[in-house]
Amino acid sequence: MAHSSFAERALYFVGLLLGRLIYHVRTIGQQNIPPGGFLLLPNHITWIDAIVLQLACPRPIRFMIHDAYYRNRVLHPILRLAGCIPLNPRRAKDAIRAAAEKIRAGEIVCLFPEGQLSRSGTLLRLQRGYELIARQAKAPVVPVWMDELWGSLFSFKGGRFFTKWPREIPYRVLVAYGRPLDGAEADMATVREQLLKLGEICYSERPILREHLANACLRGLKRKAFQTAIVDGIDHSTLSRGKLLGVAIALSQYLKSRGQERRIGVVLPPGKGGVVANIAIVLAGKVPVNLNFTSARESIASAQKQAGLQTIISAQAVAKRLENFPWTPEVIHLDQLLPAIKPAILRWWLLGLITPVSLLSRLLGLPRRGDRDEALLLFTSGSSAAPKGVALSHRNIIGNVSQFAALLDSRPEEMILASLPFFHSFGCTVTLWYPVIEGVRIVTYPSPLEAAKNAALIERYRATVMFATPTFLRAYLRKAERAQLQSLRLTITGAEKLPGDLARAFEERFGKPVYEGYGLTETSPVISVNLPDPVPKIAGVSVQPSSRPGSTGKMAPGIAAEIRDPDSDRKLSLHESGMLWLRGPNIFDGYLDDSARSAEVLRDGWFKTGDLGRFDEDGFLFIEGRLSRFSKIAGEMVPHEMIEQKVLTALKLDAQAERLIAVMSVPDQAKGEALVLLTSIEIDAQQLRLALRETEVPNLWVPRTIRRVDAIPVLASGKLDLGKCKELAAAA
Numbered sequence: 001m002a003h004s005s006f007a008e009r010a011l012y013f014v015g016l017l018l019g020r021l022i023y024h025v026r027t028i029g030q031q032n033i034p035p036g037g038f039l040l041l042p043n044h045i046t047w048i049d050a051i052v053l054q055l056a057c058p059r060p061i062r063f064m065i066h067d068a069y070y071r072n073r074v075l076h077p078i079l080r081l082a083g084c085i086p087l088n089p090r091r092a093k094d095a096i097r098a099a100a101e102k103i104r105a106g107e108i109v110c111l112f113p114e115g116q117l118s119r120s121g122t123l124l125r126l127q128r129g130y131e132l133i134a135r136q137a138k139a140p141v142v143p144v145w146m147d148e149l150w151g152s153l154f155s156f157k158g159g160r161f162f163t164k165w166p167r168e169i170p171y172r173v174l175v176a177y178g179r180p181l182d183g184a185e186a187d188m189a190t191v192r193e194q195l196l197k198l199g200e201i202c203y204s205e206r207p208i209l210r211e212h213l214a215n216a217c218l219r220g221l222k223r224k225a226f227q228t229a230i231v232d233g234i235d236h237s238t239l240s241r242g243k244l245l246g247v248a249i250a251l252s253q254y255l256k257s258r259g260q261e262r263r264i265g266v267v268l269p270p271g272k273g274g275v276v277a278n279i280a281i282v283l284a285g286k287v288p289v290n291l292n293f294t295s296a297r298e299s300i301a302s303a304q305k306q307a308g309l310q311t312i313i314s315a316q317a318v319a320k321r322l323e324n325f326p327w328t329p330e331v332i333h334l335d336q337l338l339p340a341i342k343p344a345i346l347r348w349w350l351l352g353l354i355t356p357v358s359l360l361s362r363l364l365g366l367p368r369r370g371d372r373d374e375a376l377l378l379f380t381s382g383s384s385a386a387p388k389g390v391a392l393s394h395r396n397i398i399g400n401v402s403q404f405a406a407l408l409d410s411r412p413e414e415m416i417l418a419s420l421p422f423f424h425s426f427g428c429t430v431t432l433w434y435p436v437i438e439g440v441r442i443v444t445y446p447s448p449l450e451a452a453k454n455a456a457l458i459e460r461y462r463a464t465v466m467f468a469t470p471t472f473l474r475a476y477l478r479k480a481e482r483a484q485l486q487s488l489r490l491t492i493t494g495a496e497k498l499p500g501d502l503a504r505a506f507e508e509r510f511g512k513p514v515y516e517g518y519g520l521t522e523t524s525p526v527i528s529v530n531l532p533d534p535v536p537k538i539a540g541v542s543v544q545p546s547s548r549p550g551s552t553g554k555m556a557p558g559i560a561a562e563i564r565d566p567d568s569d570r571k572l573s574l575h576e577s578g579m580l581w582l583r584g585p586n587i588f589d590g591y592l593d594d595s596a597r598s599a600e601v602l603r604d605g606w607f608k609t610g611d612l613g614r615f616d617e618d619g620f621l622f623i624e625g626r627l628s629r630f631s632k633i634a635g636e637m638v639p640h641e642m643i644e645q646k647v648l649t650a651l652k653l654d655a656q657a658e659r660l661i662a663v664m665s666v667p668d669q670a671k672g673e674a675l676v677l678l679t680s681i682e683i684d685a686q687q688l689r690l691a692l693r694e695t696e697v698p699n700l701w702v703p704r705t706i707r708r709v710d711a712i713p714v715l716a717s718g719k720l721d722l723g724k725c726k727e728l729a730a731a732a
Contacts, residue, residue, distance in 0.1 A: 029177035046154035056175035134183035147202030203558025212370035246349025252283035269446030294716035370394025389592025399585030455480035471718025518552035650691035664729035
């Protein structure tokens with residue numbers, strides 16, 4: 001501090017002393033701090049980020065402060081004494097020059113590149129001013145990330161500053177310094193990428209990720225034990241959180257007594273039984289395997305064999321409907337067993353109410369650590385091949401629940417319609433584990449396809465959140481009334497691309513926008529989601545956008561991304577189109593007993609999604625399609641999904657009805673691949689060619705063959721059954 005005055009040094013030490021009383025700051029990557037002057041670029045979450053950064057840095061930092069705050073009557077003497085540099089947008093050159101001089105003199109200058117506090121906890125668009133400072137100073141740029149400040153007293157979580165109780169005192173914060181970037185390479189895309197990577201490193205250090213899922217469930221169900229956890233949409237009975245815990249513990253003790261089998265199958269639709277069975281299996285220290293009972297018999301048998309299942313939990317009513325199901329040697333029917341263990345349920349319910357979480361965990365013999373051990377096993381839909389076993393760890397599930405909770409920021413009155421099947425990763429995480437752990441109420445219904453029944457439940461119980469796929473939304477357009485969906489604040493779709501005309505039709509019909517998200521079974525599944533834009537307090541004032549049409553939203557916290565060339569794996573800018581690779585606590589560790597397939601998609605902790613995408617400058621992710629749904633014709637990448645949209649538009653077909661067409665490809669000696677259009681309606685080839693030509697569709701995009709089929713094959717989730725579609729295309 002050779003260049004600073006005595007007053008500056010005194011303020012520095014007093015500030016550090018006070019800061020350490022409130023914050024416990026841990027730092028990683030301090031070796032990345034250059035010895036000379038440099039520009040520090042952090043994320044911006046709270047009003048006191050500057051104090052946290054100074055606590056995490058062994059040298060004094062000069063902060064660039066917006067002129068309006070610098071000139072504030074109360075703050076000005078302190079900020080001037082601290083050597084802050086005022087930043088006036090009208091005289092930005094003065095601030096840039098002053099910052100560059102300090103850096104050249106060997107000092108650290110900090111600029112918050114987002115230019116404002118995040119109102120959502122996610123990284124905002126970076127402003128360009130920092131590049132000019134780095135160039136003028138001819139000095140390195142160091143990105144830095146502050147973690148776990150979202151939710152603190154000085155953050156905007158819950159839609160307000162200051163009026164929250166601190167989670168703990170001293171408040172724990174992790175700060176990570178990235179590698180220094182040369183001024184020339186520190187463009188906006190590169191700095192954003194580095195900040196997201198630091199955010200992922202910090203998030204992956206959170207102690208909660210090492211927990212066991214059973215303990216997370218215990219803590220979640222013990223909170224507000226008398227509050228309703230589940231409303232069953234079939235018989236309208238309810239189950240409180242405390243009673244749900246009592247039933248689940250009693251069943252878990254029964255499962256423990258039956259032997260050492262590692263995994264137990266579940267064949268139950270969304271409902272009380274399905275929730276109880278899954279929690280009980282986890283509390284018993286075993287792994288639940290929710291089986292897709294809508295699949296073909298061979299797929300189900302394959303999944304059972306891969307999982308080594310000997311026992312399935314189901315119900316008599318379900319078993320009667322599934323006549324051709326390949327049942328395991330042992331089947332537990334909940335509707336028979338639970339009445340028989342009623343005394344044990346009562347005992348555990350009462351004990352659960354009065355026993356602290358830590359003591360109850362010891363009583364049940366639950367492991368303290370789960371971390372990377374297998375927590376549950378799901379199977380991919382088998383849309384392009386035999387189902388693959390995706391073993392998700394405790395870290396994956398707890399991590400994705402905490403990421404989704406940060407995005408959704410649920411309200412006390414929240415009620416989720418839970419009709420997505422638990423064998424689907426979307427339904428499993430967001431309508432089973434998320435509500436259990438985070439204390440959100442659900443109203444269940446066994447099938448998402450029965451739109452009229454689901455709409456009636458939304459109306460009756462004032463549900464606020466609905467998760468669906470585009471296929472299921474089409475059913476609401478046909479069978480639901482506008483008044484029935486008026487309580488919804490969020491309608492979120494996933495599993496397949498949301499067609500723009502379907503989203504517009506839904507909003508016109510019900511007055512409710514649809515928000516598209518993105519995820520994969522291998523990512524537990526939530527990666528990104530659009531959310532409602534904040535409502536400005538003053539009309540006409542711009543707000544930080546939370547949604548963007550055509551995108552799948554902003555990524556959840558704790559996920560890092562890279563865009564790479566699909567052929568060579570060469571790293572591209574985040575703003576270029578290419579293969580999307582991801583890293584984060586929610587990324588799985590590999591396919592079940594399949595090291596070859598795992599090695600194809602996992603590399604040094606990075607997961608190759610198989611999807612082509614790009615990011616815009618605000619951080620919104622645009623998915624341009626699965627690589628498997630592109631053809632390489634005469635050296636050009638041809639997108640199947642885009643061609644489908646062009647065909648529907650050209651022929652003026654109703655995309656809101658059930659799926660009418662599918663574009664597939666077959667090998668072709670001359671051009672590598674040729675397109676085949678599968679259609680469930682009569683289409684005249686000549687008429688289609690003319691209609692596509694009028695809309696200026698390239699000749700390469702025009703399907704060479706049209707094949708009429710009875711129906712376009714789809715899976716229970718509404719996704720195309722790519723395996724069956726390929727067979728039909730090959731036969732053409």
